[in-house]
């Protein structure tokens with residue numbers, strides 16, 4: 001499974017940082033994609049969006065919250081002997097971040113504080129978490145770890161020609177914003193993903 005906006009929900013903190021920076025007005029909804037699209041359309045949009053991302057994935061990561069139900073999903077995986085890997089495209093540093101925060105350390109720290117490394121919480125081992133420097137490396141890691149399913153919030157991941165064949169594509173789309181060209185199964189919450197994975201629901 002992916003990390004940013006799949007396990008860690010950044011909607012609130014992205015909204016807060018964008019609002020503080022006066023890149024958006026308060027009426028823009030608390031949705032990563034809506035905020036991104038709003039900022040990008042405007043002057044200096046790309047730079048501004050990069051600045052927001054550098055903040056929330058680094059020094060402001062404590063504003064992220066656990067996506068609802070992901071802890072329960074991980075517990076269900078463990079009970080059933082299903083090995084889970086977190087495989088994320090994440091560079092060590094963001095050019096737009098002047099604080100020099102290591103983004104991978106920030107993410108690992110957040111996972112730990114969120115209880116996902118606790119034996120009775122998420123039960124993940126640090127060795128099950130991979131941060132890769134490029135999207136291609138991420139796809140290669142998915143193949144190398146022998147994943148049968150991959151859960152991601154970005155349909156772009158699934159549209160990559162290098163996405164490994166035979167891995168089932170599960171799109172996590174809590175705001176129902178995706179378009180469905182990615183030919184993935186689409187779920188709006190982790191409970192539904194669990195239902196599908198363990199009970200063959202839907």
Ligand SMILES: [Mg+2]
Pocket residue numbers: 002003004005006152153154
């Ligand atoms: Mg993501």
